[in-house]
Amino acid sequence: MASIWTRQRTAAPARETLSREQIVKVTMDLLDTEGLAGLSMRKLAARLDSGATSLYWHVQTKDDLIDLVIDEVYGEIDVPDAELAGWRAGVLLLAHNLRAAVLRHGWLPEVIYTRPSIGPNAVRMGSRGLALFTAAGFTGRDIDYSMGAVLSFVFGNANSQAAWQATVRRSGRTVEERNQEILAEVDQLTAMDPMMHESVQRRRVADMDQLQNEAFSYGLDTLLDGLERRLNA
Known part of the structure; x- marks a missing residue:
């Protein structure tokens, strides 16, 4: 299937209140909190408090969602x-x-x-x-x-x-806690190598x-x- 950027966009029915912008925002929030494994059309529809039919007027596949949010990230730069x-x-x-x-x-x-x-x-x-x-x-x-x-x-x-x-x-754990654990382990392994030992200490x-x-x-x-x-x- 062609990219969402090269396909002709289908107009949603006049009564449709859900927008692509809403979908992108909620998808981004979902990805930021649950990661890629947590993204599904069903879960997204639930977060939008919308039926799957409304969602599919704007995006056909999960790949469409990914393309949209990637471009949204580029828009932040x-x-x-x-x-x-x-x-x-x-x-x-x-x-x-x-x-x-x-x-x-x-x-x-x-x-x-x-x-x-x-x-x-x-x-x-x-x-x-x-x-x-x-x-x-x-x-x-x-x-x-x-x-x-x-x-x-x-x-x-x-x-x-x-x-x-x-x-x-x-x-x-926190980043600092995990880092100190690793440094302690590496410190034991590099104790006999002055160069590596100094690097760990720095x-x-x-x-x-x-x-x-x-x-x-x-x-x-x-x-x-x-x-x-x-x-x-």
């Missing part, structure tokens, strides 16, 4: 104009906003690579992102490769963190959020440094 922010500051804002969106919606990593992102918000974000790299001076395929490198870094970093947070939530001096934020910023700055040097070479 701010990408500034290069003329106002400068290309590098603009890319930094794009990357941090995208990471924050993935962490707000922990179900996203499970589906983001399983379908093309061709909804209006995704296309708008992509176009504005490409404009930043064009403004920097990249040309041809280097525009696409540069943006792809940044997006791959952001998704790789955020997806692993989101997966870790989901695992911790299922354990019933990770004890800050909370997990701080460490992850610093690591993300360090990696992103390093990547942009490399892209800038390549551009100027």
Whole structure:
């Protein structure tokens, strides 16, 4: 079946009060609280206090729901104009906003690579992102490769963190509690290796959020440094 973005939209009956916007909002809330495994058309209809028939006027399948909410997430991401922010500051804002969106919606990593992102918000974000790299001076395929490198870094970093947070939530512990347990275990294994022992000790001096934020910023700055040097070479 074609994507919901390429199919002609069927008009709902005049008496129909349920809207696609309502469906997207409730689907997002359901996914954020129960994850992808908790999403079903039956459960969604119950939350909307609506019959399945009304729901199917707007979405035909569960895949339609996923496409809609993915695009809704892309709509949360701010990408500034290069003329106002400068290309590098603009890319930094794009990357941090995208990471924050993935962490707000922990179900996203499970589906983001399983379908093309061709909804209006995704296309708008992509176009504005490409404009930043064009403004920097990249040309041809280097525009696409540069943006792809940044997006791959952001998704790789955020997806692993989101997966870790989901695992911790299922354990019933806090992130800090679970982190300290793991550090204690690793500390025993690395006691005979000075380099690894020092690395573990450095990770004890800050909370997990701080460490992850610093690591993300360090990696992103390093990547942009490399892209800038390549551009100027």
